[in-house]
Amino acid sequence: xxxxxxxxxxxxxxxSVAMLQAGQGGPGNGGxxxxxxxxxxxxxxxxxxxxxxxxTAKDENGNVIRSWDQxxxxxxxxxxxxxxxxxxxxxxxxxxxxxxxxxxxxHNGTExxxxxxxxxxxxxxxxxxxxxxxxxxxxxxxTGVYVEITPSQTFLNQVSQSIDYMSDEITNFLVxxxxxxxxxxxxxxxxxxxxxxVARDRYLNYSDKMIKARFSARFPGEFDQQSPGLAEIFSxxxxxxxxxxxLVASRIEREKPVESQIITAYAADDPTIMGQTDPYxxxxxxxxxxxxxxxxxxxxxxxxxxxxxxDFTWEQPSPPDPYWNIQISRFDPATVSDEVLYEWVIVDSxxxxxxxxxxxxxxxxxxxxxxxxGQLWGIMQTISGQNDVLLYSLLWYVNAxxxxxxxxxxxxxxxxxxxxxxxxxxxxxPRPTQLxxxxxxxNPFNPSTNITFSTTRRGAVQxxxxxxxxxxxxxxxxxxxxxxTHSIVFDASELRSGVYVYRLExxxxxxxxxxxxxx
Numbered sequence: 001x002x003x004x005x006x007x008x009x010x011x012x013x014x015x016s017v018a019m020l021q022a023g024q025g026g027p028g029n030g031g032x033x034x035x036x037x038x039x040x041x042x043x044x045x046x047x048x049x050x051x052x053x054x055x056t057a058k059d060e061n062g063n064v065i066r067s068w069d070q071x072x073x074x075x076x077x078x079x080x081x082x083x084x085x086x087x088x089x090x091x092x093x094x095x096x097x098x099x100x101x102x103x104x105x106x107h108n109g110t111e112x113x114x115x116x117x118x119x120x121x122x123x124x125x126x127x128x129x130x131x132x133x134x135x136x137x138x139x140x141x142x143t144g145v146y147v148e149i150t151p152s153q154t155f156l157n158q159v160s161q162s163i164d165y166m167s168d169e170i171t172n173f174l175v176x177x178x179x180x181x182x183x184x185x186x187x188x189x190x191x192x193x194x195x196x197x198v199a200r201d202r203y204l205n206y207s208d209k210m211i212k213a214r215f216s217a218r219f220p221g222e223f224d225q226q227s228p229g230l231a232e233i234f235s236x237x238x239x240x241x242x243x244x245x246x247l248v249a250s251r252i253e254r255e256k257p258v259e260s261q262i263i264t265a266y267a268a269d270d271p272t273i274m275g276q277t278d279p280y281x282x283x284x285x286x287x288x289x290x291x292x293x294x295x296x297x298x299x300x301x302x303x304x305x306x307x308x309x310x311d312f313t314w315e316q317p318s319p320p321d322p323y324w325n326i327q328i329s330r331f332d333p334a335t336v337s338d339e340v341l342y343e344w345v346i347v348d349s350x351x352x353x354x355x356x357x358x359x360x361x362x363x364x365x366x367x368x369x370x371x372x373x374g375q376l377w378g379i380m381q382t383i384s385g386q387n388d389v390l391l392y393s394l395l396w397y398v399n400a401x402x403x404x405x406x407x408x409x410x411x412x413x414x415x416x417x418x419x420x421x422x423x424x425x426x427x428x429x430p431r432p433t434q435l436x437x438x439x440x441x442x443n444p445f446n447p448s449t450n451i452t453f454s455t456t457r458r459g460a461v462q463x464x465x466x467x468x469x470x471x472x473x474x475x476x477x478x479x480x481x482x483x484x485t486h487s488i489v490f491d492a493s494e495l496r497s498g499v500y501v502y503r504l505e506x507x508x509x510x511x512x513x514x515x516x517x518x519x
Contacts, residue, residue: 042161042162042163043161043162043163043164044163044164044166045138045163045164045165045166046165046166046167046168047138047139047140047141047165047166047167047168047201047203047205048137048138048139048168048202048203049137050135050136050137051135051136051138051163052133052134052135052136053133053134053135053136053147053160054131054132054133054134055075055122055127055131055132055133055134055149056130056131057072057127057130057131058130060153064129064130064131065130066129066130067130068124068127068130069124069125069126069127069128070124071124072124072127073124074121074122074123074124075121075122075124075149076115076119076120076121076149076150076151077105077112077119077120077121077122077134077147077148077149077150078118078119078147078148078149078150079103079105079118079119079120079136079138079145079146079147080118080145080146080147080148081142081143081144081145081146081162082103082118082138082140082142082145083101083140083142084101084102084103084138084139084140084142085101085102085103085117085118086117086118096202098139098202098203099202099203099204100139100203100204101139101140101203101204101205102139102140102203103118103136103137103138103139103140104120104136104137105120105122105134105135105136105147106134106135106137107122107126107132107133107134107135108126108133112134122134134147136163138163138165139203139205140165140203140205141165141166141167141201141205141206142165143162143164143165144162144163144164145162145163145164145165146159146160146161146162146163147159147160148160167200167201167205167206167207167208168201168202168203168205169201169202170199170200170201170207170209170211170267170273171200171201171202171273172199172200172202172204172273172274172275173197173198173199173200173213173265173266173267173273173274173275174196174197174198174200174204174206174275175195175196175197175263175264175265175275175276175277176195176196176197176277177193177194177195177196177263177277177278177280178193178194178195178196178245178327178328178329178330179280180193180323180326180327180328181281181283184281185277185278185279185280185281186280186281186282186283187250187280187281187282187283188282188283188284188285188322188323188326189250189251189252189253189282189283189284189285189404190224190227190249190250190251190404191249191285191323191326191338192227192229192230192247192248192249192328193247193248193249193250193328194245194246194247194328194329194330195233195245195246195247195248195263195277196243196244196245196330197213197240197243197244197245197246197265197275198240198242198243198244199211199213199240199273200275206242206243207242208241208242209241210239210240210241211239211240211241211267211273212237212238212239212240212267212268212269213237213238213239213240213265213266213267213268214236214237214238214265214266214267214268215233215234215238215263215264215265215266216234216263216264216266217234217261217262217263217264218259218260218261218262219252219254219261220234222250222251222252222254222261222282223248223249223250223251224248224249224250224251227249229247230247230248230249231246231247231248233246233248237268240265245329245330245331247328247329248263250282252282253282253283253284254281254282255281255282255283255284256281259279260279260280260281261279261280261281261282262276262277262278262279262280263276263277264276264277283322284405285321285322285323285338285402285404285405286321286322286402286405286406286407287317287320287321287338287340287400287401287402287405287406287407288317288319288320288321288322288407289317289407289410290314290315290316290317290320290367290398290400290407290409290410291314291315291409291410291411292313292314292315292396292397292398292409292410292411292414292415293313293314293315294311294312294313295310295312295415295417296415297411297415297416298415298416298417298418299415299416299417299418300418300420301376301417301418301419301420302420303373303374303376303377303380303419303420303421304373305373305374306372306373306374306377306484306485306486306487307372307373307374307485308372308373309370309371309372309373310370310371310372310373310376311368311369311370312344312368312369312370312371312396312398313367313368314342314367314368314398314409315367316367319337320338320340320400321337321338321340321402323337323338323402324337324338325337338402338403339365339402339403340400340401340402341359341360341363341364341365341400341401341403342359342360342364342365342366342367342369342398342399342400343357343358343359343360343364343398343399343400343401344357344358344359344360344369344396344398345357345396345397345398345399345414346379346383346394346395346396346417347383347394347395347396347414348383348384348393348394348395349393349394349395349416350393352395352413354382354383354384354385355383356379356382356383356448356489356491357447357448357491357493358371358448358449358450358489359442359445359446359448360398363442371450372487374452374485374486374487375450375452375487375489376419377419377421377487378486378487378488378489379394379489380392380394380419380421382488382489382491387479389421390420390421391418391419391420391421392418392419393416393417393418394416394417394418394419395413395414395415395416395417396414396415396417397409397412397413397414397415431456431483431484432454432455432456432483432484432485433456434454434456435453435454435455435456435504435506435507435509435511436453436454436511437451437453437502437504437511437512437513438451438452438453438454438513439513440490440502440513440515443515443516444515444516444517444518445492445515445516445517445518446492446517446518446519447491447492447493447517447519448489448490448491448492449489449490449492449515450487450488450489450490451463451476451487451488451489451490451502452485452486452487452488453485453486453488453504453506453511454484454485454486455481455482455483455484455486455506455507456483456507457483457507458480458481458482458483459480459481459506459507460479460480460481460506461477461478461479461480461481461504461505461506462475462477462478462503462504462505462506463475463476463477463478463488463502463503463504463505464476464478464502464503464505465490465500465501465502465503466500466501466502466503467498467500467501468498468499468500468501473495473500474494476488476490476502481506490502492517495517496517496519497517497518497519498516498517499514499515499516500514500515500516500517501513501514501515502514502515
């Protein structure tokens with residue numbers, strides 16, 4: 001029976017509280033025994049304040065066991081509802097050795113033997129006349145923190161009052177980049193990225209106090225202020241309260257080994273209260289490399305009929321661009337990606353100067369372009385500058401663009417293609433029975449589109465483009481044309497965005513349609 005009594009302990013709180021910082025605060029007096037019911041908020045303290053407890057060895061009858069130091073055994077003290085020692089923020093913000101969250105239990109100024117993150121052991125030899133004082137220093141702003149003796153005894157009160165810890169005065173900022181590249185700190189040029197800012201106390205606890213702040217950067221002139229949704233944090237003072245996030249975008253690439261970018265936040269009234277991001281890169285994001293497929297290099301193509309078709313194909317990488325499935329904000333799981341569009345380019349194989357450019361199928365979205373033999377013959381005429389050309393050597397390749405960067409297909413310079421026009425205007429279908437002008441395709445377009453028209457007999461044909469005020473912009477065709485269906489590639493590189501009218505005059509009639517240039 002005596003041994004069972006000797007294993008019984010109770011906790012008594014001594015209301016002696018001292019500030020962790022030297023020279024602050026002072027002792028109090030008085031004390032009560034802990035009650036069994038643990039009520040959150042019994043005690044409120046600032047983080048870093050020292051709270052001391054008195055441990056008293058008692059038997060089941062409530063008598064103090066004064067010889068516990070001789071006949072007792074070590075006791076385990078468990079800190080509950082605390083995340084101080086499991087916090088991952090184990091690096092001080094300014095080389096302050098205590099400037100991160102932690103918790104310890106001490107006796108006479110020395111930390112007790114640690115068992116785990118939240119458990120300590122106090123030996124029986126630390127008790128004098130059955131009593132020992134233990135002090136808790138806790139620097140994380142947790143609520144409902146309490147100390148418990150284990151193993152417990154059902155007939156003793158062995159749980160302390162709980163303590164709500166509040167953050168202290170603001171001493172620094174957390175300025176954290178939401179990186180878009182793992183594992184390195186990096187974002188993409190002219191694409192939005194997130195900066196998370198929060199005021200903190202010495203121990204890195206977040207503060208909900210309102211504070212007036214300013215921002216600066218290592219290279220302050222490199223941020224985009226035009227795009228919608230971006231914060232103008234470099235234009236003046238802002239007010240911070242709690243965790244705040246901003247979207248910014250960089251206009252200049254900064255890749256290693258070039259010096260990286262840094263964003264700094266500081267209190268407007270006290271610039272010593274500050275924080276900054278880790279150095280981060282601003283990366284380019286050219287569409288990923290891809291290869292041409294068909295027709296193969298040095299392909300010889302007979303143009304046998306105006307309505308016959310030829311497919312030009314190439315790879316579509318997965319993903320097509322480095323800026324793909326990017327989660328911009330850590331608070332929003334939504335992801336965004338660049339849209340990569342393809343432009344088919346065919347050029348004179350000798351001079352490499354006269355070119356025709358056409359968006360791929362589905363307005364540039366597909367890795368495929370389908371052209372008729374009639375369209376290819378028209379391209380051959382345009383590039384050669386000869387209306388009656390029957391054989392010509394060309395080179396084709398594809399550009400992929402995300403709206404900012406362009407990647408040319410491999411191999412470079414492209415695939416060589418020889419076109420031979422045998423019966424380009426002859427088809428198995430009957431000769432057209434009426435003059436016709438088709439709607440251009442694609443429409444809207446940038447910069448090239450296909451215009452198809454049909455004539456019933458050989459004669460003079462004019463195909464011209466006008467603006468909406470009726471002024472002539474350019475002449476596409478002005479020559480004698482045989483009967484049949486004809487397709488012309490129109491390059492609008494020199495035109496501004498807008499609506500234009502293309503006008504066909506042939507066989508004593510005039511036909512018109514509208515087209516839209518969109519750049």
